[in-house]
Amino acid sequence: MAAALAEVGVAAEAAVYSEEFADEVRDQLLGVDGVLVWVDPVTGSRDRAQLDRLLRDVSGAGVWVSAHPDVIARMGTKEVLYRTRSLGWGSDVQLYRTAEEFKRSFPATLASGPRVLKQYRGNGGIGVWKVGVAGDDQSAGNDPVVKVQSARSRDGAAEQVALSAFMDRAEKYFGYNGGEGRLIDQAFQPLITQGIVRCYLVKAEVVGFSRQYPPDVAPECVFGLPSAKTMFGPDEASFARLRRSMEEEWVPGLQELVGVDYGSLPALWDADFLFAAKDPEGADSYVLSEINVSAVAPFPAPALPKLARAVAAAPSAR
Ligand SMILES: Nc1ncnc2c1ncn2[C@@H]1O[C@H](COP(=O)(O)OP(=O)(O)OP(=O)(O)O)[C@@H](O)[C@H]1O
Ligand SMILES: [Mg+2]
Known part of the structure; x- marks a missing residue:
């Protein structure tokens, strides 16, 4: 990531976060133009409440933050399944x-x-x-x-x-x-037996996919954490339709329904899809399972230069 950022003229430094030394991290973040954040919503008994307050503060001071806690609340919690249920990726x-x-x-x-x-x-x-x-x-x-x-x-x-x-x-x-x-x-969704497809995005552009297969248990027991991810670039032919649906319909639909404009879209995020019954032409159909914004890692290598360019183009009030 640091090397990809250097390519576009952005100097990167690491900021390791924990609640025990949050004030140190705050001082560090106040000294930079922007911050990319990878912290899980739940870690042991801790959540992001204190971190989110810190990120709101530094954002208020003019530091560009991706993803901003308010943007995560709109598109990166499980409530997004309810708020966007009318889109083509929606379900009951x-x-x-x-x-x-x-x-x-x-x-x-x-x-x-x-x-x-x-x-x-x-x-x-x-x-x-x-x-x-x-x-x-x-x-x-x-x-x-x-x-x-x-x-x-x-x-x-x-x-x-x-x-x-x-x-x-x-x-x-x-x-x-x-x-x-x-x-x-x-x-x-009974077709969880076919595993899941994760679609990675930089802002509104699909930058890759990963495919995961279900754990090795009886079909009627399949549910939960799938296998290791196999990564694909954005041009993978078997996901071309999914990419088109995302870029042309579902991402614009999501932005409109949850109120996230282009500038506020996360630098990096992903959407997980479960398979639904094939459409009348025999093509794969998909149901949204969740959106991840807080901590998207790992992600496909072709995403790196695009992520770096999105960072370089980010507005900083400073
Ligand atoms: N509607 C569904 N039908 C069948 N299986 C589902 C459904 N929703 C979720 N799952 C299964 O549960 C797993 C976890 O669900 P989900 O991805 O929503 O939660 P998560 O804790 O945010 O996961 P992650 O760490 O991958 O972001 C999925 O990987 C999938 O195997
Ligand atoms: Mg998740």
Whole structure:
């Protein structure tokens, strides 16, 4: 990254962050023109609350920040699945802002088929759960036994528990994010058995893809962290249609729906896609699974010079 930046005349320095020495990092960031940030939304028991305050401060002082915390909130949390559900990448998605709303509405949604619940902000499958009525028995009233699987487990292990007990347990997610936590409820996509496609972007331009295959478990157990990524450049023929949909329709649609203009688009971000049933012409169709903005690494090598040029072109108020 530093070498790619040097190529376009930008000198880079590293800034290692932790809450213990946040003030030192603040001083360092106030001395530069811009900052590219890679920090996960959740690390152990910590979230980005303190870092986001720091980044807002340095941005307010005229330092260019990518991605700005406000931009992450608009397009990089799981709520984006709900806000953009009308786009071609959309799916059946519900949003619960309070525990009461969740407990009132989730049983009926679940009765329509298995669901995936996602906490508002997370990574590495933390707080992502597949929930389905056990044995497909829809006759158990409004407190059926459900089968619950974590996206963190790679072995397909599932637990059976009463729906009411599971919902009590999930209430904690509403207390996260400074009490502003949410749950996003997306229909389970059975073609997760084909793995996922990650599409990488610099601003509004697709700069590459990665392909991941599911863990080696029985097809009915496939859910959660997939295999290592195989990287592809932006011109990979098998993703040409996905690239066109992204650049021509979905990214402009996203920008409009969540209110992010070109200048505020992250220097680097990605969108994960699950496969949906093929369209009538036999071409692949895709459903958005999530957008990552906080910490996109690794990414395909051809993205580097484009990312560097986006940094060089960034406005700095200083
Ligand atoms: N609707 C769905 N249907 C089937 N599987 C899903 C669905 N949504 C998510 N998954 C599975 O759960 C995994 C984690 O979900 P997601 O990518 O939304 O969370 P994350 O914690 O932000 O992950 P990452 O660290 O990759 O950013 C996905 O890789 C996929 O295997
Ligand atoms: Mg993610």
